[in-house]
Amino acid sequence: MKKHLKQPTKPEDRSPVLTCRNLTVGYKDKPVLSGVDLSLEAGHFVTLLGPNGAGKTTLLRTLSRHLAPLSGDIRIHGRPLAAMRAAELARFMAVVLTNKVAPPLFSVYEFVALGRYPHTDFLGRLGPDDHAAVQSALAAVRAEGLARRIFTDLSDGERQKALVARALAQQPQLLLLDEPTLHLDLKHRLEVMAILRDLCRKRKITVLASLHDVDVAAKVSDRVALIKDGRLSAWGAPEQILTGGSVAALYDFDGAAFSRHLGGIEMRGDGSRGRAFVVAGMGSGAQIYRLLAKRGFAIATGVLHTNDLDYFVARSLGAECAIQSSMQAIDHHNLAAADQLSAGCDVVIDCGFEVGPMNEANLTLVKNAVGAGRAVFSLRGNGTGAPEEGQAGHGCIRCQDPGHLLDLLESYLAVKHGAPQAAQSEKESVS
Amino acid sequence: MNVVAGATSCPVAAPRIRAALVFGVLAILVAVVLVANVGIGSVAISPAEILEMLRRPGDDSIVGAIVWKIRIPRAIAAVVGGAYLAVSGLLLQVYFRNPIVGPFILGISSGATVMVSLVMLTSLTVGLTVLSPFMTTLAAFAGAYGVMMIVVAVAARVKNSVTLLIVGLMMGYLCGAVTAVLTALAEKEKIKGFVLWQLGSFSGFKWSEIQVLLVGGGLVLVLIYTLSKPLNAFLLGEEYAASMGVPIRRFRVLILLCACALAGMITAAAGPVAFVGLAVPHMARLSFATSDNRVLIPGACLIGALVTSLCDLVARMLLSPVELPLSAITAFFGAPIVIGLLLKRRVEM
Structure with missing residues (x-):
């Protein structure tokens, strides 16, 4: 009996691994989530996203049968979850x-071997199959080297890998993980995510995990479920579901924005330090924008082509942009708009972008700013640039690198306003 | 490194060899102490004489009577009592995932004491005295289980182990208060027997009692051993255990029933014996260097038997002919061990 149940993977079974219909989960008379409809396909990486307390853990606990659903239907390959025997479920799903x-006093090997519970005899003795499964689970989480270590001596990251290995030793088709990257350092966070992704791709295990990092989720998930205000607010491929708007609504973002093009979250500045006009393009501005936002500057920029990395970063940071359609040279109309933005700013920064026929007009912006006597800071290459670039750099305050730029900006503002922290008086003196 | 057949390097083989060694040493030690317990006393009996007597059960000579009616029942009772208390403590430590619980600390022994005092001190059992030892055993079991249920109910609400400990202590005080009131109201002749019982002693065991202990407790031990696999899964906590297919509710009731049965049985017959149930599981964990209950259950049996037999020997012989209360000796030996272990933090669960 033990043998023929051992390999539950049936490749011919194309029905969804797990489906929920109109599911309500919660505790006793307090529903936490209702109307949940989900369908998990074999080998998919599915992520639950949502703010703390939204009900991600409650949903996972219901799917793992730790909690009874308040109403609705959960099916495993078409069979009701409630009807499955405990041992059968343990061979199908691990948590x-x-x-x-x-x-x-458990070695990691013994700890992982505990996961063989649903496969071993009544005394839990390990046979050759069990040892092979434990070794394979350890290999899958790249933890062969930990086998002899004592479990309680492990670091958080190593411990998490051992926990995943223990779950894998159950040889499940479905793996449920609650916040698998919580408390982990960056290295282990990435490693655990890579391990989980490999489980989906190589072992065709379905992974359902609750995560906090939207950017990581967007990069590994096949499906995401957004959970907010007691319901599943969106469900589908992350490429469709995760937009700046949906992510901002999910977490009630204030001062930050998710960009699906950049695959990450940009933190906006509060704009209290004054306005900076950034002449950028060809990816030269992204880092400068973030630097300025971090220091609390409001940003205006231009002229950017709409296929430029700088464009996406500037948009996420809420900068005012003068834009030009991609693959076209900057026309005088957009240039004038940019010049107007520049005129309204306290400082102008030239990022030292590469110059070509499509964007050479941007050099005029720098020249005009210098001509108008505004403070212009330039990161343009130190003596390596083309002649016209040298001309453009004339009359600018030269900066060697972004750090230097920041120092010069701070001292400029300090001189201008008499006191370095006089953020309030800045705006008045500008007008 | 150990290479097992099939070239699978298996890190479990080394602990197995160690376990076998420790088991061997312990078994020999228990046998030695058993013989010492039969041989040493106000009448010294040499091992040769003991062997001789073993071949003639029911011998009517003075030596025969001492060996068969006094020494052997007591030696067996100490071995069995130590083993049962140790396993009971082991089960409770796994159940509560807490290293500082044991039958005595959680008030189980106090609960048993209350019920036994009801039976021994009041007139409730008039006409039923024939049924003793069964009456006291049943009473002790009922008391142990009653207190256990209260502690479990509290433990379900508060996960904090210190709170749990305080609840156990308070239950102990409450039970002590009830016992004190009953003692104050009881007839004088009954009090002496009860006080002697309360001090804890393996003396005066009858063969009928030993049979009850061996058969009843033996069955419980077998049952517990078959539970060692879910017990191991339980080390990860209830939720992981449930996710691996352990029927949690049934299993929880079984563990508690077994722990109470073992502790209640011994408390009924020998009186409350402190610290064996708390200290021995730790000693077992350290000697076998494992938390695997398949090893620890028999291991705790042997160490419990060894420790309790030794303590009983000391209690009898230290100030002979005055016999010291057994609980005093087990406390002298157990408390420092527990404090030492906890300070070294080697037994965190």
């Missing part, structure tokens, strides 16, 4: 929870 576990 990684946020609970602290610290069983004393």
Whole structure:
């Protein structure tokens, strides 16, 4: 009996691994999430996203049968979840929870071997198959080297890998993980995500995980479920679902924005330090925008082509942009708009972009600013640039690198306003 | 490194060899102490004489009577009592995932004491005295289980182990208060027996009692051993255990029933014996260097038997002919061990 149940993977079974219909989850009389409809396909990486307390954990606990659903239907390959025997379910589904576990005096190997529970005899003796499964689970999480270590001596990241390996030792088709990257450092966070992604791609295991990092989720998930205000607010491929708007609504973002083109979150400045006009393009501005936003500057920029990296970053940061359609040379109309933006700013920064026929007009912006006697800071290459670039740089305050730029900006503002922190008086003196 | 057949390097083989060694040493030690317990006393009996007597059960000579009616029942009772208390403590430590619980600390022994005092001190059992030892055993079990249920109910609400400990202590005080009131109201002749019982001692065991202990407790031990696999899964906590297919509700009731049965049985017959249930599981974990309950259950049996037999020997012989209360000796030995272990933080669960 033990043998023929051992490999539950049936490649011919194309029905969804798990489906929920009109599911309501919660505790006793307090529904946390209702009307949940989900369908998990084999080998998919599915992510639950949502603010703390939205009900991600409650949903996972219901799917793992730790909690009874308040109403609705959960099916495993078309069979009701409630009808499955405990041992059968344990061979199909494994979990990684946020609970602290610290069983004393267990080597990692023994710990992972505990996951063989649903496969071993009544005393839990390990046969050759079981040892092979434990070794394979350890290999899948790249933790062969940890096998002899004592579990309680592991770091958080190593411990998480051991927990995933223990779940894999159950040889599940479906893996549920609650916040698998919580408390992990960057290295282990990326490593755990890569491991989980490989489980989907190589072992065709379906992974359902709740995550906090939208940017990571967007990069690994096949499907995402957004959970907010007691319901599933969106469900689908991250490429469709995760937009700046939906992510901002999900987390009630204030002062930050998700960009699907950049695949990450940009933090906006509060604009209290004054306005900076940035002459950028060809990716030269992205870093400068973030630097200025970090220091609290409001940003205006132009003229940017709409296929430029700088354009996407500037948009996410809420900068005012003068734009030009992609693949076209900057026309005088847009140039005038940019010049107007520039005129309204306290400082002008030239990012030292590469110059070509499509964007050479932007050099005029720098020249005009210098001509108008505004403070212009330039990052343009130190003596390596073409002659016309040298002309453009004439009359600018030269900066060697962004750090230097920042120092010069600070001292300029300090001199201009008498006191370095006089953010309030800045606006008055400008007008 | 150990290479097992099939060239699978298996890190589990080394602990197995260690376990076998420790088991061997412990078994020999228990046998030695058993013989010492039969041989040492106001009448010294040499091992040769003991062997001789073993071949003639029911011998009517003075030596025969001492060996068969006094020494052997007591030696067996100490071995069995130590083993049961140790396993009971082990189960409770796994159940509560807490290293500082044991039958005595959680008030289980106090609960048993209250019920036994009801039976021994009041006239409730008039005409039923024939049924003793079964009456006291049942009473002790009921008391142990009652207190256990209260502690479990509280433990479900508060996960904090210190709170749990305080609840156990308070239950102990409450039970002590009830016992004190009953003692104050009881007839004088009954009090002496009860006080002697309360000090804890393996003396005066009858063969009938030993049979009850061996058969009843033996069955419970077998049941517990078959639970060692879910017990291991339980080390990860209830939720992980459930996700691996452990039927949690049934299993929880079983663990508690078994722990109470073992502790209640011994408390009924020998009185409350402190610290064995708390200290021995730790000693077992350290000697076998594992938390694997398949090893720890028999291991705790052997160490419990060894420790309790030794303590009983000390209690009898230290100030002979005065016999010291067993609980005093087990406390002298157990408390420092527990403090030492906790300070070293080697037994965190």
